[in-house]
Amino acid sequence: xxxxxxxxxxxxxxxxxxxxxxxxxxxxxxxxxxxxxxxxxxxxxxxxxxxxxxxxxxxxxxxxxxxxxxxxxxxxxxxxxxxxxxxxxxxxxxxxxxxxxxxxxxxxxxxxxxxxxxxxxxxxxxxxxxxxxxxxxxxxxxxxxxxxxxxxxxxxxxxxxxxxxxxxxxxxxxxxxxxxxxxxxxxxxxxxxxxxxxxxxxxxxxxxxxxxxxxxxxxxxxxxxxxxx
Amino acid sequence: xxxxxxxxxxxxxxxxxxxxxxxxxxxxxxxxxxxxxxxxxxxxxxxxxxxxxxxxxxxxxxxxxxxxxxxxxxxxxxxxxxxxxxxxxxxxxxxxxxxxxxxxxxxxxxxxxxxxxxxxxxxxxxxxxxxxxxxxxxxxxxxxxxxxxxxxxxxxxxxxxxxxxxxxxxxxxxxxxxxxxxxxxxxxxxxxxxxxxxxxxxxxxxxxxxxxxxxxxxxxxxxxxxxxxxxxxxxxxxxxxxxxxxxxxxxxxxxxxxxxxxxxxxxxxxxxxxxxxxxxxxxxxxxxxxxxxxxxxx
Numbered sequence: 001x002x003x004x005x006x007x008x009x010x011x012x013x014x015x016x017x018x019x020x021x022x023x024x025x026x027x028x029x030x031x032x033x034x035x036x037x038x039x040x041x042x043x044x045x046x047x048x049x050x051x052x053x054x055x056x057x058x059x060x061x062x063x064x065x066x067x068x069x070x071x072x073x074x075x076x077x078x079x080x081x082x083x084x085x086x087x088x089x090x091x092x093x094x095x096x097x098x099x100x101x102x103x104x105x106x107x108x109x110x111x112x113x114x115x116x117x118x119x120x121x122x123x124x125x126x127x128x129x130x131x132x133x134x135x136x137x138x139x140x141x142x143x144x145x146x147x148x149x150x151x152x153x154x155x156x157x158x159x160x161x162x163x164x165x166x167x168x169x170x171x172x173x174x175x176x177x178x179x180x181x182x183x184x185x186x187x188x189x190x191x192x193x194x195x196x197x198x199x200x201x202x203x204x205x206x207x208x209x210x211x212x213x214x215x216x217x218x219x220x221x222x223x224x225x226x227x228x229x
Numbered sequence: 230x231x232x233x234x235x236x237x238x239x240x241x242x243x244x245x246x247x248x249x250x251x252x253x254x255x256x257x258x259x260x261x262x263x264x265x266x267x268x269x270x271x272x273x274x275x276x277x278x279x280x281x282x283x284x285x286x287x288x289x290x291x292x293x294x295x296x297x298x299x300x301x302x303x304x305x306x307x308x309x310x311x312x313x314x315x316x317x318x319x320x321x322x323x324x325x326x327x328x329x330x331x332x333x334x335x336x337x338x339x340x341x342x343x344x345x346x347x348x349x350x351x352x353x354x355x356x357x358x359x360x361x362x363x364x365x366x367x368x369x370x371x372x373x374x375x376x377x378x379x380x381x382x383x384x385x386x387x388x389x390x391x392x393x394x395x396x397x398x399x400x401x402x403x404x405x406x407x408x409x410x411x412x413x414x415x416x417x418x419x420x421x422x423x424x425x426x427x428x429x430x431x432x433x434x435x436x437x438x439x440x441x442x443x444x445x446x447x448x449x450x451x452x453x454x455x456x457x458x459x460x461x462x463x464x465x466x467x468x469x470x471x472x473x474x475x476x477x478x479x480x481x482x483x484x485x486x487x488x489x490x491x492x493x494x495x496x497x498x499x500x501x502x503x504x505x506x507x508x509x510x511x512x513x514x515x516x517x518x519x520x521x522x523x524x525x526x527x
Binding site: 049051072075076077078079083089091093102103105106107108110111150154 | 232233236247432433435436437438439440441442443444446
């Protein structure tokens with residue numbers, strides 16, 4: 001589903017965010033991307049939805065070389081990818097329903113289809129009773145669940161989450177992780193960038209570890225268990 | 230298609246409702262800018278109209294070296310009528326000229342006692358059509374007059390005409406220069422106001438791009454919004470001009486020292502009024518487009 005070959009991202013001569021990164025992620029995998037602040041986790045994810053272009057190397061997403069993609073094709077690639085951020089990125093002037101519907105409207109979906117899918121997505125995250133509320137009237141956890149509903153409502157092939165639990169307490173984080181696991185169980189490939197090591201201890205999955213832009217670890221749950229022993 | 234038009238229109242209107250202050254700021258900026266340009270245009274047009282009235286006095290007087298016979302006057306008048314640009318022809322015989330002179334002198338007419346009645350030269354006074362009341366037009370006619378008439382001297386207020394020409398050219402130059410400057414300033418102010426309104430909504434633009442909206446999907450509602458704001462701005466500027474104009478008329482234009490009694494101030498024609506509103510729409514759309522380019526990066 002995702003393949004990176006010798007990918008580097010350099011912002012300036014002295015600032016290298018990602019260095020010679022090669023990795024392969026299969027369809028339906030759940031992968032943590034970990035590392036300290038500044039390790040290159042966010043840049044890695046941003047390159048996958050083409051918010052950044054790599055300086056060197058090739059990236060393939062769903063068989064498509066996205067390093068050579070033309071600007072007008074980017075929206076169509078992004079429709080295959082759901083993105084969740086630490087700061088939620090919700091439109092505060094719009095209702096919960098409108099925020100989730102926005103993703104479908106942007107893809108030109110019909111009105112009846114939009115209403116049906118938005119309701120289903122909000123039900124999935126347990127917020128179907130908050131349809132007409134504005135995001136600021138809700139808690140941080142609820143806002144993140146809306147953001148997840150917005151990312152999932154388009155049935156993405158890939159779900160990218162950049163520190164989704166960064167602003168949330170432990171209980172809410174567990175709820176959010178359940179949502180990601182459910183999406184993954186339905187076949188969505190999930191990449192979750194976090195520096196919270198407790199997450200992969202509780203929900204063991206493959207872990208990619210970055211340090212100063214370089215891939216320094218790629219462990220699968222079995223290897224992790226063996227390493228522990 | 231209908232669904233798309235409905236969706237984009239609703240989104241444009243909803244955006245305007247959600248950001249009433251920004252929307253009003255954009256509309257008022259456009260209204261004030263358009264009204265300023267249109268006011269300037271009206272000032273230039275009215276000064277030109279006023280100046281054009283002064284040229285109504287322009288005529289060419291051809292003094293003849295010998296008084297023509299009655300038949301010659303008829304023949305020459307017919308020849309002169311053939312010249313393009315000639316509006317009126319009036320023959321003044323030496324006797325008629327003396328009579329005029331006498332009238333001019335009034336109580337001092339005794340000064341003319343003993344002077345021959347045919348002392349003054351015969352002349353033709355030639356009035357010109359409005360489109361020939363300028364230096365080049367007059368020079369063409371004067372050249373033809375010299376061919377047809379036994380001319381001794383030709384008078385048409387050369388110095389005044391040269392000065393008038395300089396004045397009109399300067400007026401047009403200043404009009405074009407200031408008009409261009411105003412237009413540039415308007416474009417700059419409107420684009421920046423719209424940029425400011427979009428800056429406040431950059432999150433929305435970012436999220437749109439993130440969820441896979443195409444450039445067309447992102448741009449159309451904003452362009453539509455710009456068009457609606459420009460349309461309202463254009464109408465407002467027209468209303469402002471209309472009200473100001475009727476106020477000036479009701480106060481009496483003859484109160485101004487430079488306007489003749491029967492002078493009617495010119496207002497924008499129907500076509501120009503339509504152009505003003507269309508200019509508002511174009512301004513709004515272009516302003517949105519140029520600002521969107523800065524904020525939307527896919």
